[in-house]
Structures are given as C-alpha cells and as structure tokens.
Amino acid sequence: MLASMNIALVAANGCRGLGTSLALQRTLARTRANFSATVCGNYFAARRSLSSKSSAFPCESSVTDVAVTQTATTFAENGYSQYHRLLPCPSFSGPPRVEHLVVLEGGPVMEYISKSLDLPPLYVADLIHFGAVYYALVCPQPPPTATPEQIRLFKKFTEPSFLKGRKSIKGKTVREAQKTFRITRIDEFVEVGTYLRIHVHPKRFPRCYEIDWKSRIIAVTESYVVLDKPAGTSVGGTTDNIEESCATFATRALGLTSPLWTTHQIDNCTEGCVILARTKEYCSVFHRKIREKKVKKLYLALAAAPVPIGIITHYMRPINIAPRLVSEDCIDGYNLCQLEGLECREVAWPDADIEEKYCIEECGWPSKTKAYECKINLLTGRTHQIRAQLANCGAPLVGDSMYMPAAVAEMANPGLNPFGKCKKEYASEEDKEIAVTEWISRHGKEPAMAIGLQAYEISWDSMEHIYNAGTPWWKQEQL
Numbered sequence: 143m144l145a146s147m148n149i150a151l152v153a154a155n156g157c158r159g160l161g162t163s164l165a166l167q168r169t170l171a172r173t174r175a176n177f178s179a180t181v182c183g184n185y186f187a188a189r190r191s192l193s194s195k196s197s198a199f200p201c202e203s204s205v206t207d208v209a210v211t212q213t214a215t216t217f218a219e220n221g222y223s224q225y226h227r228l229l230p231c232p233s234f235s236g237p238p239r240v241e242h243l244v245v246l247e248g249g250p251v252m253e254y255i256s257k258s259l260d261l262p263p264l265y266v267a268d269l270i271h272f273g274a275v276y277y278a279l280v281c282p283q284p285p286p287t288a289t290p291e292q293i294r295l296f297k298k299f300t301e302p303s304f305l306k307g308r309k310s311i312k313g314k315t316v317r318e319a320q321k322t323f324r325i326t327r328i329d330e331f332v333e334v335g336t337y338l339r340i341h342v343h344p345k346r347f348p349r350c351y352e353i354d355w356k357s358r359i360i361a362v363t364e365s366y367v368v369l370d371k372p373a374g375t376s377v378g379g380t381t382d383n384i385e386e387s388c389a390t391f392a393t394r395a396l397g398l399t400s401p402l403w404t405t406h407q408i409d410n411c412t413e414g415c416v417i418l419a420r421t422k423e424y425c426s427v428f429h430r431k432i433r434e435k436k437v438k439k440l441y442l443a444l445a446a447a448p449v450p451i452g453i454i455t456h457y458m459r460p461i462n463i464a465p466r467l468v469s470e471d472c473i474d475g476y477n478l479c480q481l482e483g484l485e486c487r488e489v490a491w492p493d494a495d496i497e498e499k500y501c502i503e504e505c506g507w508p509s510k511t512k513a514y515e516c517k518i519n520l521l522t523g524r525t526h527q528i529r530a531q532l533a534n535c536g537a538p539l540v541g542d543s544m545y546m547p548a549a550v551a552e553m554a555n556p557g558l559n560p561f562g563k564c565k566k567e568y569a570s571e572e573d574k575e576i577a578v579t580e581w582i583s584r585h586g587k588e589p590a591m592a593i594g595l596q597a598y599e600i601s602w603d604s605m606e607h608i609y610n611a612g613t614p615w616w617k618q619e620q621l
Contacts, residue, residue: 228268228344231351231386236343243338244281244299251275252328255340266340267328273384274341279311280319281337299335308335341382347410349374349591350386355395360609365424366417367392367402368600368609373413373500373592378404389418406432409526411542411589414441414597414611428602432523437602441518441528444489444594444616446507446546447537449516451483456531458524459561459578465544465586466526467578468534469561479531480521489515492540492616500615501591505538505546513540513594513616528595534562540594540616548585 243258252270256263269275284296298304305311310333311319322339332338353372360368369392371377379387389402402418403425419425431437443449456468457476468479491510492502514537518528526545532538533545536553540546548559556564560577568574592615601608 228265228272231346231348233348235346239342241340241342243340244295245332245334245336245338248331248333250328251277251325251330251332251338254332255338259340259342261342269340269342269344270325270328271385272344272382273324273379274344274382275325276322276339277325277332278320278322278337279308279314280305280316280335282320282322304335308333344382345380346383347375347386350391353391355391359392359396360415360611362396364420366405366419366428367396369416369418370611371408371413371416371597373411373615374590376410377407377416388416392418405429406437406523408597409529409593409595411591411593412595412597413592413615414595415439415600415609416597417600431602436604437600438605439520439523439597440484440599441520442596442598442614443516443518443528443532444492444540444614445486445514445516445532445537446540448488448514449483449486449518449532449537450535451486453480453482453521454531454535455480456534458527458530462525463582464526464588465548465582466524466530467561467582468530470534470563471561477524478522479524479527481528481531482519482521484517484519486514486516488512489616496616496618497541499618500541501589502541502593503543503587503590505541505543506550507538507540507546508550515616529593541589542593542595543587543589544585547587548581551584 241259243255245254247254252263252266255261255266255269255275266275281296281299284292288296300316305316305319320337322337325338349372353375358370358372360370362368369388371388376383376387378389379385384390389404393400393402398420400420402420403422405417405419405425405428408414408416417428419428428437456470456479457473458479459467459469460475460477469476489512491513496502520528529539529542529545533542533549536549538546538549552559552562552564556562557566558581559565560568560574560581566577568577594616596611596614598611598614599608
C-alpha cells in the first residue's frame with residue numbers, strides 16, 4: 143500500500159518540483175538516508191545471507207567498495223534505515239552502484255530486492271518508477287572474474303534440467319531468455335532463477351526541476367512536438383533514469399495523457415531543437431526520414447579557435463566508449479564522419495557570470511579573450527561527432543571537459559593522441575591499442591551542464607517543415 147502511494151508521490155513531485163525553490167530541494171536532498179554500504183556488483187547476492195558474504199565481481203558500469211554518505215542513524219520499525227526519497231532531486235549524482243541478483247525464492251520484486259539488498263521498500267519502488275531495475279528470465283553468462291561459487295550458482299540456474307521446469311521460458315532459446323527488460327510494476331512476481339539488475343544510484347538530472355518547460359515548447363502539432371532542449375538534460379532518459387527526461391517533463395508541461403516518444407538524440411550537454419513524436423506510429427515515420435536523409439540539422443558551435451569553412455571529414459573508431467576517437471586517415475571498419483563549416487566569426491568569450499550560470503568548466507584553454515561562433519551543417523550523425531571532429535581540428539568547443547583537455551594536451555605534446563595530426567608510428571597494433579587505452583583513461587570527463595553547442599535549426603521534407611531554437615546560452619547576457 144505504502145509503495146503504491148509512493149509511486150503516485152513521485153509523479154506528483156515531478157510536476158510540483160517545477161515551482162519549488164531549488165535551494166529548498168537541495169537542502170532537503172542533503173538529508174539522504176543511511177544505506178548499508180554493500181559492495182557493488184554482487185552478481186549472485188540473492189537474499190541477505192549471500193548479499194553480505196559472497197565476494198563480488200564488478201560489472202562494467204560499477205565501482206567497488208562504494209562509501210555512501212551517512213546522514214541518518216535512526217531506523218524505522220521495519221529495521222530499514224530512514225528514507226528521505228529520491229525527490230527532491232540532489233544537485234549531484236551518487237557514485238555508480240549496480241547490484242546483480244539471482245532470485246532464490248519467488249515473490250513480489252520490490253519485497254525481494256528490499257530484503258536482499260537491505261534497501262527501504264519505498265526506495266526500491268522509486269527505483270522501479272525511474273526505470274532502474276531490470277530482469278532476465280535466465281542469468282546471463284558471468285564475466286571471467288567470477289568466483290567458483292558464483293560460477294556454481296550460474297550453472298545451477300542454467301542447468302537444462304532446471305530450465306525445463308520453468309513454464310515462463312518454454313518456446314524460448316536460452317539466449318532469448320537472457321535478454322533484459324525493465325521491471326515496470328512494484329508487485330511484479332519474480333520466480334526462482336530470475337536474474338535482476340538494480341541500478342541503486344541512478345544518474346540524476348537536477349536541471350529538469352529548474353526549467354520552465356512550457357517556455358521551451360517551440361511547436362505542437364497533431365503528430366509531434368518541437369522542443370528547445372535545455373543543456374544539462376537528457377532527451378529520453380538514461381539506462382537507469384527515464385523519469386528525469388525531456389520527454390517526460392514536456393509531456394507533463396503540455397498536459398498530455400499519452401507520453402511523448404523520442405525520435406532522435408542530442409547530447410545531454412547540448413541544447414536546441416528536438417522532435418518528440420506524439421504517437422509510436424509517427425516515431426517510426428520520423429526514424430524513416432532520418433534513415434532516408436530527409437532530415438537536415440544545423441548547429442551553432444562556440445569553439446575556442448577558428449573552424450575551417452567547407453566539408454571536414456574524419457573516421458570514427460567504432461567502439462562505444464567516450465571520448466570518441468577520430469582520425470583523418472581512412473581506416474578499415476571506422477565510421478565516416480562529415481560536417482560542413484558554413485560560417486565562422488570571432489566573438490567574445492562568455493563572461494564569468496554566464497560561465498557560472500551554465501556551469502562552464504575550466505578546461506585549460508590558454509586564452510579566454512575571444513571565441514568563434516560557427517554554423518555547421520551536420521552531414522552524418524555520429525555520437526559526439528561535432529565535438530570530436532572540432533577538437534581534432536584544434537578548435538574544441540567551449541566548456542567541453544571531455545574533448546578540450548585532450549586538445550590542449552596534444553597542443554603541448556604533439557604525438558600524444560594516437561589518432562592526432564602528429565601521431566606516432568607504433569611497432570605493433572598491440573602497442574597502438576595500449577596507447578589508445580591510456581589516452582582514453584586520461585580524458586573523458588562529462589561536462590557538468592552546458593558546452594558551446596546548439597542544435598539551432600531542424601528541417602525535413604525539403605524544408606517543408608522548419609523550426610529554430612531560441613538564443614544560445616552564450617548570448618544570454620546580450621538580452
């Protein structure tokens with residue numbers, strides 16, 4: 143009953159937060175609960191006995207020995223530590239923590255996770271509402287770092303004789319049964335042998351609660367909504383947080399009864415035009431337009447150095463790890479990246495007040511007297527493409543903590559970047575891969591909020607539909 147009420151409260155607070163003082167939200171957020179600091183990545187931490195004693199092997203997105211700030215020391219009657227909600231939203235995200243469980247006793251998923259990880263039931267209910275809990279009917283293959291006990295448990299729950307007795311996987315191959323899906327209901331029944339993945343500390347987006355979302359709506363039609371996305375927000379949410387997204391907050395701001403659909407993405411730190419479909423059918427229609435190259439996207443970039451006019455071509459390393467690496471050389475298997483520099487003019491570097499307002503980070507650029515505002519036609523749509531290409535050209539975007547420090551480092555020590563203009567010759571591919579790994583490990587800090595990039599115009603069907611974003615953040619002081 144309490145859990146059901148909690149879900150309603152989350153939805154209500156999501157709307158009410160638009161009018162709540164940010165200072166108050168952050169003050170309340172500091173009184174977060176004292177959670178027992180279990181080791182991250184306990185793959186088979188099923189029930190309390192296994193959760194607290196089994197050794198862990200980490201998953202890719204987690205860290206071990208996470209220390210959680212302890213601000214409450216009293217406990218409720220049920221034995222759980224005091225809980226002060228996922229809302230209001232804190233001004234920062236907690237350290238990553240992902241837990242993996244195998245269900246040893248069937249029952250409601252919220253109750254099972256609460257008991258297995260010693261988490262308050264209401265907290266688990268919020269995690270489910272945020273989309274931070276996943277399941278698979280059959281355990282996935284454990285990584286090479288698994289202990290003998292963990293491998294034994296995996297074999298036990300994937301033994302053919304055990305799987306034959308599970309009606310839920312009849313007609314499915316083991317690989318099909320290992321696919322993960324979001325848990326959507328707190329009372330969803332999970333049977334013995336089910337695999338659970340819980341993102342205990344979802345990535346948070348406090349900026350969502352600071353925005354007047356109605357003022358960011360550019361157009362509303364029967365098929366789609368055009369949104370001027372604020373920097374520091376996610377278009378459709380993340381793996382562990384679909385609640386704090388542009389799609390969710392725009393849906394509420396417009397009072398729509400059906401959720402908006404994400405048709406395309408721009409980076410969290412980028413602002414500008416985004417198309418949100420009102421129906422699943424139009425979402426598919428817009429996807430097809432993108433595939434058929436009927437959608438044109440123009441960007442305004444605020445770069446630290448002049449950007450060349452004309453078509454710029456690079457090839458992006460086809461590995462889904464940030465920062466993305468691009469090379470001017472055509473390398474087999476790498477993805478073509480092309481953009482066109484249309485205009486470039488010198489402007490003043492944003493003043494200190496604007497930098498503070500939009501959390502523009504100090505990235506080590508040697509001179510902050512002038513910047514360069516450039517119009518860019520995006521010809522291919524790779525992740526981080528504009529950011530990576532301009533950085534490779536020696537013109538990184540203002541505030542881009544993921545790519546500017548790398549460009550500065552290469553300016554100071556030509557040859558450090560394995561794909562830079564002055565790249566070294568390596569004795570073997572293995573030596574080059576080691577250099578690539580070291581380069582990535584030194585860089586890749588995600589920007590706090592905004593960078594100098596705005597998707598200022600989007601059009602499709604030969605300009606039949608055309609929309610423009612508002613004034614970019616770096617020009618706000620001129621208003």
